[in-house]
Amino acid sequence: MPLEAAISLSIELRDALTAEVKRSRAARSVLKAMQVDALLLQASERDAFNHRSTQLSDSLAFALQEIAEERGEKDVTLQQLTAWFPFEAAQLSSVFAEIRALTAALKELDVFNQALAERALTFVRAYVAHLAPRPQAYGRRGSLVATEASTHSEHV
Secondary structure (H helix, E strand, O other), X not given: OHHHHHHHHHHHHHHHHHHHHHHHHHHXXXXXXXXXXXXXXXXXXXXXXXXXXHHHHHHHHHHHXXXXXXXXXXXXXXXXXXXXXXXXXXXXXXXXXHHHHHHHHHHHHHHHHXXXXXXXXXXXXXXXXXXXXXXXXXXXXOOEEOOOOOOHHHHO
């Protein structure tokens, strides 16, 4: 039955979000320590989570659409589900509330982690700029050129 599938899919989505929130919290220490391998692994895991959560969301929407079609409706709301299936709708509503809370937590963590990543990027760029400073000489057309690498054609 599509309702059991919808409940199962929503629980699976909630569990995936719970794991992603946990990984995002752990990302703080990785970002602060600038552990490149761990950062790349986390990016790969986030990409997999994004694909999986999209699949789960699409499957959940399809299951809910099937319920609506079985009842001769175009769409289905939680209120309609509560009228048709009170116990199952209450369970689904509870899981949806958890999904909303986890999504908000993940969004907040992402904002914080992005700020940390941008800060780390600023430090790395400053460090690289000091290691390999840009040349201060300009060519005939006004572009920066390395003074050691100038050629005869630039002098003509």
